[in-house]
Amino acid sequence: MSVTAESLRRSGRFQLRKPTETTVVRPASLPELRQCLSPASPYARPFRPRGAGSSSTECATAALGTVIDMTAYNRILNIDAYNDTVAVEAGVRIGDLARALAEHGLELAGCHDQLNRTVGGAIAGGCTGPGIGNDGAYFGTQVLSVKLVTADGKILQVSHDQKNLMNAVRLSYGMLGIIYEAVLRVRPVTPFSATHRRCTVYQFSKAAENLSRTDIGIKFYLLPFRDRVYLDLRRYSPEVVATRAIPWRIKDWSESTVLPNVFKSLSKVVPISGIRNRMIDEISTITQAMVNNRLVSSGSNATANGASGGAATRLNYSTWIFPATDFGLVVEAYIDFCSKLQRENDFRCDMPTVGYRMSRDNSALLSPAFDEPMFALSAVSTQSRGWEDFVIDFAEFAQHWGGGAFFNQTRGVLPEHATNVFGSRLAFFRKIRRQLDPDNRLMNPFLSQYFL
Numbered sequence: 001m002s003v004t005a006e007s008l009r010r011s012g013r014f015q016l017r018k019p020t021e022t023t024v025v026r027p028a029s030l031p032e033l034r035q036c037l038s039p040a041s042p043y044a045r046p047f048r049p050r051g052a053g054s055s056s057t058e059c060a061t062a063a064l065g066t067v068i069d070m071t072a073y074n075r076i077l078n079i080d081a082y083n084d085t086v087a088v089e090a091g092v093r094i095g096d097l098a099r100a101l102a103e104h105g106l107e108l109a110g111c112h113d114q115l116n117r118t119v120g121g122a123i124a125g126g127c128t129g130p131g132i133g134n135d136g137a138y139f140g141t142q143v144l145s146v147k148l149v150t151a152d153g154k155i156l157q158v159s160h161d162q163k164n165l166m167n168a169v170r171l172s173y174g175m176l177g178i179i180y181e182a183v184l185r186v187r188p189v190t191p192f193s194a195t196h197r198r199c200t201v202y203q204f205s206k207a208a209e210n211l212s213r214t215d216i217g218i219k220f221y222l223l224p225f226r227d228r229v230y231l232d233l234r235r236y237s238p239e240v241v242a243t244r245a246i247p248w249r250i251k252d253w254s255e256s257t258v259l260p261n262v263f264k265s266l267s268k269v270v271p272i273s274g275i276r277n278r279m280i281d282e283i284s285t286i287t288q289a290m291v292n293n294r295l296v297s298s299g300s301n302a303t304a305n306g307a308s309g310g311a312a313t314r315l316n317y318s319t320w321i322f323p324a325t326d327f328g329l330v331v332e333a334y335i336d337f338c339s340k341l342q343r344e345n346d347f348r349c350d351m352p353t354v355g356y357r358m359s360r361d362n363s364a365l366l367s368p369a370f371d372e373p374m375f376a377l378s379a380v381s382t383q384s385r386g387w388e389d390f391v392i393d394f395a396e397f398a399q400h401w402g403g404g405a406f407f408n409q410t411r412g413v414l415p416e417h418a419t420n421v422f423g424s425r426l427a428f429f430r431k432i433r434r435q436l437d438p439d440n441r442l443m444n445p446f447l448s449q450y451f452l
């Protein structure tokens with residue numbers, strides 16, 4: 001462990017602090033929302049918006065301040081099948097939206113799991129998945145216009161022809177105002193074929209660069225202690241008929257509900273870590289071999305989204321984003337990193353590491369894939385003991401390899417690293433933020449590290 005990691009650990013800077021005396025309000029109308037934020041607000045600042053709360057950092061907390069829960073804003077206002085657009089309120093769950101669109105033969109572009117999350121959280125936070133071709137890396141890429149309430153309770157409408165401002169609003173983590181409505185571009189349901197491959201980490205590492213140059217949608221599950229990678233490869237194909245939603249739901253349920261629950265129970269009933277870890281690896285291997293081989297061979301964004309919620313939202317995770325060109329090296333180094341940690345600290349993540357390829361996407365100022373395609377690598381665990389230390393070590397590993405971040409999913413980012421990675425775009429974002437929130441009413445200590 002390095003000196004930096006050791007001193008960060010002692011400083012407690014990256015510990016999850018329990019928010020104390022936070023007021024949570026759940027406005028259900030525009031006047032209520034505006035009143036929360038107005039200069040005469042009865043509530044204490046800072047104000048932090050929250051959607052489904054599935055972020056892993058402290059971006060949506062407000063110790064001593066006010067969390068504004070947007071989930072009561074849950075109406076789908078208009079599906080325009082003629083112009084391929086949908087107008088929604090910010091608290092609508094992505095799963096509800098996908099189902100309503102499917103009834104009109106429409107879908108969202110890009111693959112977005114974790115259907116519990118909200119439209120507002122998906123625009124303002126990182127919401128990405130194994131997009132195919134030029135789908136765009138983010139949910140927010142599809143936004144045509146948004147309505148926000150700014151830090152002082154005023155209304156601001158931003159449309160896609162205000163390019164700079166719109167690019168700042170996507171991935172703005174609620175710092176430019178609270179989104180209450182959005183119009184999104186949608187498209188007719190587009191089937192894809194899904195094929196599955198199993199390989200060793202070395203084989204994957206050698207193939208990663210070529211894979212990154214294709215327009216195939218790639219998601220993978222990495223078992224570091226079994227030297228196995230399970231690949232889910234998606235291609236658009238007019239010939240295929242999309243598999244019904246049920247097999248995709250079974251796949252999602254196995255991965256995001258059954259596995260976490262089984263592993264949590266194992267940690268209670270099998271105290272010897274060597275035996276427990278062997279069981280975990282065996283169960284993961286069998287599950288991945290089953291669900292990523294035979295279950296689904298085609299899908300569409302209307303069906304292939306699973307139904308995650310419940311156990312999935314209680315998992316610990318931290319996601320880093322790496323340039324696709326170096327990813328082969330990164331993934332091999334990650335295996336060494338996991339083995340070293342297990343040897344030295346007796347900690348390992350019990351869930352498979354999940355990753356996907358992200359297309360180049362410059363639709364957001366704070367896009368980690370602004371200049372080139374990237375691979376996301378998400379370490380996931382049901383275990384809280386040892387997790388906070390792991391997060392710091394993982395951050396140190398990722399920063400060494402030039403990893404980029406989502407400020408709502410990436411734990412332990414050093415402010416100077418963020419400045420290096422985002423460069424002048426971060427400076428530009430800060431400038432826009434200062435104009436819209438000069439009194440820092442929407443800032444909390446976590447975000448202040450990077451954005452003041």
Ligand SMILES: Cc1cc2nc3c(=O)[nH]c(=O)nc-3n(C[C@H](O)[C@H](O)[C@H](O)COP(=O)(O)OP(=O)(O)OC[C@H]3O[C@@H](n4cnc5c(N)ncnc54)[C@H](O)[C@@H]3O)c2cc1C
Binds near residue numbers: 054
């Ligand atoms: C098990 C699990 C798997 C995940 N898998 C993925 C994945 O594959 N890909 C991925 O990209 N992410 C993934 N995530 C991360 C997370 O789900 C996304 O980042 C999601 O978009 C957050 O949506 P939310 O509604 O939960 O937002 P929250 O977590 O509530 O908020 C996210 C950010 O947006 C802000 N915000 C929320 N609502 C508004 C609003 N109305 N106006 C302005 N700002 C707002 C918040 O202040 C915060 O900064 C996963 C999370 C979990 C728990």
